[in-house]
Amino acid sequence: MRALLLVLVFFSFFLPLQGFAKLEKGSSLNLEREKILFQRGLRQFKIGSYSTALEYFLKALKPNSPYYRKALLMLAKTYYAIGRKTGEKKYLWQALNYIQLYFITFKEDEQLPWDYYYTKAKIYESLGFYEQALALYRVAFLAAKTEDEKIKTTVGIIRTAVWIRRPDMADEYYILISTSNFITPQEDKELEFVRGLMLFSKGRYKEALPFFFKVYRQYENYLIDNPEYYYYVAENVYRTGNLKLAEQLFRRIVSLTKDPLVVRKSILRLGDIELRRGNRKLAFVYYYSVIRDYPETQEAQVARLKIIPMMKYPEIKYRTELTKDKAFKDPIKYVAQILVNYRTTYVGVYALADLGYLVFKIGSPESVFKRLTWEVSLIFPQQVKYEQAEFFRSLWSPYLLSLPAEKMCELYRSNPEFFQSIFSRQVLLKVASDLKMCNMRRLRIKLLEFMIKKWNTDEDIILMAKALYDSREFEDALRFLSKVKDKHRCDYWKLVYEISIFLPEKRRSNLKPLETACRSEDLTVTAIKIYYLSANGKLENAFNLLKSNVETIVKEYNKSAVVKAAVDKFLDVALLRGNYGFSYALSKWLLEGGEKDCYTYSYFTISSVRLGRIKEAKSVLPDLKLCKDDFAKLAEIVYQDAVMQEELR
Numbered sequence: 001m002r003a004l005l006l007v008l009v010f011f012s013f014f015l016p017l018q019g020f021a022k023l024e025k026g027s028s029l030n031l032e033r034e035k036i037l038f039q040r041g042l043r044q045f046k047i048g049s050y051s052t053a054l055e056y057f058l059k060a061l062k063p064n065s066p067y068y069r070k071a072l073l074m075l076a077k078t079y080y081a082i083g084r085k086t087g088e089k090k091y092l093w094q095a096l097n098y099i100q101l102y103f104i105t106f107k108e109d110e111q112l113p114w115d116y117y118y119t120k121a122k123i124y125e126s127l128g129f130y131e132q133a134l135a136l137y138r139v140a141f142l143a144a145k146t147e148d149e150k151i152k153t154t155v156g157i158i159r160t161a162v163w164i165r166r167p168d169m170a171d172e173y174y175i176l177i178s179t180s181n182f183i184t185p186q187e188d189k190e191l192e193f194v195r196g197l198m199l200f201s202k203g204r205y206k207e208a209l210p211f212f213f214k215v216y217r218q219y220e221n222y223l224i225d226n227p228e229y230y231y232y233v234a235e236n237v238y239r240t241g242n243l244k245l246a247e248q249l250f251r252r253i254v255s256l257t258k259d260p261l262v263v264r265k266s267i268l269r270l271g272d273i274e275l276r277r278g279n280r281k282l283a284f285v286y287y288y289s290v291i292r293d294y295p296e297t298q299e300a301q302v303a304r305l306k307i308i309p310m311m312k313y314p315e316i317k318y319r320t321e322l323t324k325d326k327a328f329k330d331p332i333k334y335v336a337q338i339l340v341n342y343r344t345t346y347v348g349v350y351a352l353a354d355l356g357y358l359v360f361k362i363g364s365p366e367s368v369f370k371r372l373t374w375e376v377s378l379i380f381p382q383q384v385k386y387e388q389a390e391f392f393r394s395l396w397s398p399y400l401l402s403l404p405a406e407k408m409c410e411l412y413r414s415n416p417e418f419f420q421s422i423f424s425r426q427v428l429l430k431v432a433s434d435l436k437m438c439n440m441r442r443l444r445i446k447l448l449e450f451m452i453k454k455w456n457t458d459e460d461i462i463l464m465a466k467a468l469y470d471s472r473e474f475e476d477a478l479r480f481l482s483k484v485k486d487k488h489r490c491d492y493w494k495l496v497y498e499i500s501i502f503l504p505e506k507r508r509s510n511l512k513p514l515e516t517a518c519r520s521e522d523l524t525v526t527a528i529k530i531y532y533l534s535a536n537g538k539l540e541n542a543f544n545l546l547k548s549n550v551e552t553i554v555k556e557y558n559k560s561a562v563v564k565a566a567v568d569k570f571l572d573v574a575l576l577r578g579n580y581g582f583s584y585a586l587s588k589w590l591l592e593g594g595e596k597d598c599y600t601y602s603y604f605t606i607s608s609v610r611l612g613r614i615k616e617a618k619s620v621l622p623d624l625k626l627c628k629d630d631f632a633k634l635a636e637i638v639y640q641d642a643v644m645q646e647e648l649r
Helices: 002-046 050-059 068-086 089-104 114-127 130-143 147-163 167-178 185-201 205-218 220-225 227-239 243-256 260-276 280-293 298-310 314-321 331-341 346-362 366-378 386-400 405-414 416-422 425-437 441-454 458-470 474-481 490-502 512-517 523-535 539-548 550-556 561-576 580-592 598-610 614-619 621-625 630-648
Strands: none
Touching: 002 050, 002 068, 050 068, 068 089, 068 114, 068 220, 068 227, 089 114, 114 130, 114 147, 130 147, 147 167, 147 185, 167 185, 185 205, 185 220, 185 227, 205 220, 205 227, 220 227, 227 243, 227 260, 243 260, 260 280, 260 298, 260 386, 280 298, 280 314, 298 314, 298 331, 298 346, 331 346, 346 366, 346 386, 366 405, 386 416, 386 425, 405 416, 405 425, 416 425, 416 441, 425 441, 425 458, 441 458, 458 474, 458 490, 474 490, 490 512, 490 523, 490 561, 512 523, 523 539, 523 550, 523 561, 539 550, 539 561, 539 580, 550 561, 550 580, 561 580, 561 598, 580 598, 598 614, 598 621, 598 630, 614 621, 614 630, 621 630
């Protein structure tokens, strides 16, 4: 009996202990299995096999596992990497979900690691939430404990600062990172890209090229994993004018990357390249391939709007007629619909360009032109991107250069900043000339100030001085002329002498600089010479110049300030010096040319009387009596005295 009890006690203790041993062994095996799964997932992630990595991380995702938290973080990173590579936002949102689950696993008193802030910031950046991303990057910078973490975070801060157009912040953090001696090859490619991106955002495309090209040559896989970055590299090359290399890069993007948005944008750029080369048929093929393969996308709408202006060419019109696309059946209706529905969007800007092209080309009625002016007034120049500005220039510039001054003034006045930010110097010079004709002096001066700031050429400075001269702001005009670099220019000296006519204290002592600079004489040079010869008492020389240019001078007498000043100076000096033959001849030419004003009547009357030509003086007396100025009264008195003397004889 005792032996039986001993056996029962033995089994009652031994068997449970054996069960516990088996359970402990099973837990150890599970833990080892989860460790292996997680490590395999890490290996697959590092080599870029993200789909396989997902499988391993999901298998390692067990709530009670010590690898649960790590698996959540890696799932967020993996979905982020897939989203970056494919351009599919759904993977980025999934990444955001997992990083939030990772956050939930921390207790209130636990400190969140740097990797949480950094990963979440990258996800937000890829989703386009740049302000939120920048805030998280800055928190990550404070949470960084190693030099490597600080460098990665700083690169992220610089990149998002560029996206939100904060060059000051980008420059500040770039200076911070440029002094580091701990940059790894992985960080080097990101840093090279961000250097190029900073210059690209400032429009310094040639300076950005070496940095972008280094990334392309040495780290193309990095660009393939980040198709949007690859597009910036190709776009920068395109903007430098190297179409051959740009074509090569855009083709590689189309064939190697998986982001459909970037692929569509690249195909459009391939079409733009062919259009710039003059190969319209191939450009049409590229544009239409976007419409055919991605018909409901924004890029397809842009492609249609790019093709519509090309329909003026028979070979393109024929190809559009073979399609079933409604946009090409009634282009005007399509452009109007897009403009109404998408006015303030990316596509709407292209529709406005098409509307302007159609208005200019067809020669639409005044009401339609006013509608175009109104549409232009609504656009914010800051929202017009490089490729859209390029489209505007290609469509509008030929028509703007031949647009009547009145319409140009009306269109420009509706949105000056739009024209300044988009169109070439050649077009803006035409605008400046038209504004002068429309007597819009303030607008013209502001435009020329912009042109000087942007291009700072001697021609722009002289135009600005001329505008100030026309506004009779002579001191300011001289101040601008002092900035002219080439002081051997004829137009520079002409304006200097013109201004000095109206500023006696600035009057030149001789004509030598003008004669040296201006080899061929025009009316302005002739008028200046007449003025200075008259002022110096050389009336015979002045009269010879007047006589040889009399028709032009009479015609421009009331149109050109310098011509009027020269004529008036000659008449004044001739009258004062008693050279009545000269004053009589010139005033008679003016009257015969239709310049019948009070001063001309007065000069003619006095000169005629002094030459004994009372009958001729009498012929203008009725007109002279209508004048109320003192000079006219003096001329009338001179005439009456002469008549009285005749009667006394």
